[in-house]
Amino acid sequence: MRAKFKALVGVAGMTACAIGAPIAAQQAAAPNASAVANPANWPQLPMKLKRDPKVEARVEAMLAKMSVEDKVGQLIQVDIASIKPADLETYKFGSILNGGNSAPNNDELAPAPEWLKLFDAFYDASMKRSDGRPKVPVIWGTDAVHGANNIVGATLFPHNIGLGAMRNPDLVRKIGAATAAETAATGIDWSFAPTVAVVQDDRWGRTYESYSEEPEVVAAYAGAMVEGIQGTIGRDFMKPGHVISSVKHFLGDGGTGGRDQGDTRVSEAVLRDVHGAGYMTSLPAGALTVMPSFSSWNGEKMTGNKSMLTGVLKDRWGFQGFTVGDWNAHGQVPGCTNEDCAAAINAGLDMFMYSGPGWKQLYANTLREAKDGTIPRARLDDAVRRILRVKVIAGTFDAGRPSARPLSGKFNLLGAPEHRAIARQAVRESLVLLKNNGGVLPLKPSANILVAGAAADDIGQASGGWSITWQGTDVSNKDFPNGQSIWSGIDQAVRAGGGKATLSRDGSFTAKPDAAIVVFGEKPYAEFAGDRATLEYSPEDKSDLALLKKLKAAGVPVVAVFLSGRPMWVNPELNAADAFVAAFLPGTEGGGVADVLVAGKDGRPAHDFKGKLSFSWPKRVDQYVLNRRDANYDPLFPFGYGLTYAAGATVPVLDETKPDVAAGDASQFFGRGRAAPGVMLEAGGALTSARVDRRAQEDSLRFVFKGGGDGRVALAAGTPRDLSREANGQLSLVVEYRVTAKPQGPVMLAMENNGKSAAVPITAALNGAGSDWATLAVPLSCFASKGVDMTKVARPLVLTSASALGIDISDVRLAMAQGPMACPSK
Structure with a gap:
């Protein structure tokens, strides 16, 4: 080939x-090169x-x-x-x-x-x-x-x-x-x-x-x-x-x-x-x-x-x-x-x-x-x-x-059988086997197989961005009527071989299974919404790793099927699995995964792994620039790597230490009870604040505006943010909140840059909210149309009220809002 x-x-x-050509050398030499081509x-x-x-x-x-x-x-x-x-x-x-x-x-x-x-x-x-x-x-x-x-x-x-x-x-x-x-x-x-x-x-x-x-x-x-x-x-x-x-x-x-x-x-x-x-x-x-x-x-x-x-x-x-x-x-x-x-x-x-x-x-x-x-x-x-x-x-x-x-x-x-067959073949050939210690794979179809993980029965997550919706979010399996989830494909293959497959999202079981397949990975995203600070997989949520470790500690052979839009630093997850498959974003034909993981009735592989990495796989969390022709090329798995059943190899225990590098989500301004790196919380005027619980202990803030004066809560960026691409991409400022005391007067939500503030009224939204957590989304275009320079946003959120109001805030971020976009008018 x-x-x-x-x-x-x-x-x-x-x-x-x-x-x-020596690409890295040319790149390093070109910081001030001309933009005029010859x-x-x-x-x-x-x-x-x-x-x-x-x-x-x-x-x-x-x-x-x-x-x-x-x-x-x-x-x-x-x-x-x-x-x-x-x-x-x-x-x-x-x-x-x-x-x-x-x-x-x-x-x-x-x-x-x-x-x-x-x-x-x-x-x-x-x-x-x-x-x-x-x-x-x-x-x-x-x-x-x-x-x-x-x-x-x-x-x-x-x-x-x-x-x-x-x-x-x-x-x-x-x-x-x-x-x-x-x-x-x-x-x-x-x-x-x-x-x-x-x-x-x-x-x-x-x-x-x-x-x-x-x-x-x-x-x-x-x-x-x-x-x-x-x-x-x-x-x-x-x-x-x-x-x-x-x-x-x-x-x-x-x-x-x-x-x-x-x-x-x-x-x-x-x-x-x-x-x-x-x-x-x-x-x-x-x-x-x-x-x-x-x-x-x-x-x-x-x-x-x-x-x-x-x-x-x-x-x-x-x-x-x-x-x-x-x-x-x-x-x-x-x-x-x-x-x-x-x-x-x-x-x-x-x-x-x-x-x-x-x-x-x-x-x-x-x-x-x-x-x-x-x-x-x-x-x-x-x-x-x-x-x-x-x-x-x-x-x-x-x-x-x-x-x-x-x-x-x-x-x-649409979804014609001949097209689905092409897609299923593509899934089979795109899977890359990174690890198969002890020859765990292929799985015997007559075995008792546990299928776990949040992505196992989620066609949308397997499809990624650009799937019905732009970001690939807010869809369910019913929105893919001609598709098959990875779980469904495995279940079908195992039952055909005389075995039993059980879906358990959290990995719980009563009778110990012969093996477990855990399907997990990145949530869907598209374009700039997927830009990351590092290549560490899920730095803020280690529940997938905990699931792998739990099953391994129970003595269950673990096969990890990892969904991602890029190679990622997953050394801990690799260590916690006996076999590890990079499935990338396979789409609607989840049966293609089972075709390779589950053996035929004779116990022999029905299909061998053919996939070879087209991107080098990082050894360290900071190796986001890692290309074959770069100087000091040192990947965990090099370009072209991919094991097969015919030619396997044992992967040793990997180093899980991380260098101190910047991390976090650039689209998140506030979450988990604190302002994001590079963002400072400002609160002043006639109000008080306290920590409260939502998803975890003290992961949200409660603000009580006392009235009789100007209460103000703001998130200030240490360096002004360029949000022009997000505004052009129709993103919104999304606030997850809970009203604890209805507003007694006008409440304004603003965005500021040097010398300019644009505010929209959100009183009606807060009055219409119940006592449960709710989501408010204001299109960035609402602020841009009022004159805010979106290339230099100093304060992405300013919440003001001169009257009494009680509100809890758990998250402030940029995201694609559901439903039609409209600027609040009252």
């Missing part, structure tokens, strides 16, 4: 010398998708008849949560999208027919015109990143980190095709995938969206996934059942130091040889769209970097498709706002991705700039030409209404 990887990389034009330093790519004279003639004929208003409309994509179908009767926008938490009727559990019905409505409005100018159909983009993951009933495949462990590009191609077919069943014609980040710091919350830390693995997969999604040029390219692919995030998103939307400080050579690897194969495979990154390269936002978007991507590489921005990313370009950013278009962005109520302002500003020459006519026409070209190639003009397309409405494709 390794030979195949190198051959695929060679096709991309990347030499062995380039890929094998296209001559980049290889020319063997692009297979050539310009078709018939397509070009059709595009030019339309372009000649379009007004400036029509052209500007094509440059804008709006989230369905911010726009209605009727709006497209007037505003002929190029695209719509559903953001991570957007769905028909504002219902994330909306059935598939509702998605198709809504797309028909948007399409019909986009085609409604009588002025004789060209009718240009709208296209719908969605994040189908591990299956058609927004749709209830879809097959959810392992996330990319698990696919990377398979080392099987052919299976990746099948996964892309199955995902495209299930996406097309809802009429949607554009998938924002694949992610081809080459992650170098595993603290990043999007690590699981990366195939590997190694560019050669990413290069081998990127082209294969694009061919699966779009079809293969010269064979079934963009035929019915295939959808438009978007390669993301261009470029360097995996090198931001573990911070989402951060700054990749590397030389141009590292940017090319490491982070550019996925583009070397995906673009020649015919990827029709590319999504520039939120992140920066050497201090300059990629969305505004002309040397990369135009100089390298379009001029040097000859990319003929179009670029689409990430979620309001253009607003982060210097001098821009979400509603005004000619600079991004002039740099080479072809389509804005916009969310929010101000899309009319974005249109008006862009139209003005197109008319006054701020956006040159040639640049405007180039962007529109590219968008039209993709729509023609994709068959959008000829396919008719979404519901009339060949696969539309064939909802039996």
Whole structure:
């Protein structure tokens, strides 16, 4: 398989010398490197998708008849949560999208027919015109990143980190095709995938969206996934059942130091040889769209970097498709706002991705700039030409209404048996066996097996982020009607072998089992919500470790199945288990885990372990930058490690000591009875405070506002916090509280930065709360709209009342709130 990887990389034009360069040395030497690329330093790519004279003639004929208003409309994509179908009767926008938490009727559990019905409505409005100018159909983009993951009933495949462990590009191609077919069943014609980040710091919350830390693995997969999604040029390219692919995030998103939307400080050579690897194969495979990154390269936002978007991507590489921005990313370009950013278009962005109520302002500003020459006519026409070209190639003009397309409405494709079989194979091949001391695995199917752990019967946790909801939270097994939990798969396999399996979340039992499988791991998250300070697994809650130790102390052989979006420091958990399986985020086909762990009726392995680590596994909690070509490379398990039944090894007792490193959750401001590191609690005025219990002894604070004066409670950040990405990502300030005495007057919740305070009333919420613990969520946008500079928040919470009030507070954090977002008005 390794030979195949190198051959695929060679096709991309990347030499062995380039890929094998001393990466760490180049990174270390580049803290002040330029952000201007020299296209001559980049290889020319063997692009297979050539310009078709018939397509070009059709595009030019339309372009000649379009007004400036029509052209500007094509440059804008709006989230369905911010726009209605009727709006497209007037505003002929190029695209719509559903953001991570957007769905028909504002219902994330909306059935598939509702998605198709809504797309028909948007399409019909986009085609409604009588002025004789060209009718240009709208296209719908969605994040189908591990299956058609927004749709209830879809097959959810392992996330990319698990696919990377398979080392099987052919299976990746099948996964892309199955995902495209299930996406097309809802009429949607554009998938924002694949992610081809080459992650170098595993603290990043999007690590699981990366195939590997190694560019050669990413290069081998990127082209294969694009061919699966779009079809293969010269064979079934963009035929019915295939959808438009978007390669993301261009470029360097995996090198931001573990911070989402951060700054990749590397030389141009590292940017090319490491982070550019996925583009070397995906673009020649015919990827029709590319999504520039939120992140920066050497201090300059990629969305505004002309040397990369135009100089390298379009001029040097000859990319003929179009670029689409990430979620309001253009607003982060210097001098821009979400509603005004000619600079991004002039740099080479072809389509804005916009969310929010101000899309009319974005249109008006862009139209003005197109008319006054701020956006040159040639640049405007180039962007529109590219968008039209993709729509023609994709068959959008000829396919008719979404519901009339060949696969539309064939909802039996969602979770189809053949797709589930592909996913189950992917689960089997993605599992990495880290430890099997004493040959505990495979388990005899005739045995008495205890299945424990919070994640054993939780399909949502096994699927991770981007699973029905953006963060993958607030879902239950019933929301995956075609899926199977890991517990269900084990139970089925053991019963088929004549044994007995028992589910016990806490590991309790009456009769001692022959063995126990404990399924545990990270709770779902997506994007910046998953950024971490260290790679220690669950530093604040050691209940999973206690469960492993309890079973081991009872003399029960313990098999740990660990779910995670990245390699993590789990030395204590490894020591407490006899066998340890890194399952990453396997998705909806939990039976694939049982296929490998449970032997056949003859007692022999039904399937051997095939997975090999695509990310190095840390020996110490501070090894978050741990890549094969780094200096002083010293992992616990190296890149490519993975035991098999045929070739096992004994893992010795591991060191459990931890260096004194910063820890904690950057999104948590207060919890467990204390302010988070770097945050100080301030309380003053007419109030008293005391410690009270909620989940544990003295883990909450009670505030009694006496009235007759200004009572004030605040959380002050030692260093002002940049919450702009969280505000843009529609997060809320979430307070878990309990009212002990109803407010006798107005109560305000505010956020402050230097010189500016923005407050919203929360009196009604507190009056409506009962005596139990409750949750208040105020969108960060409420504070931003009132003038708070979200890049410099000094006090993320200020609670004030001049009247009597009793309130307990246990947690203050940033999170995605449930239900519709609204600013409190009273």
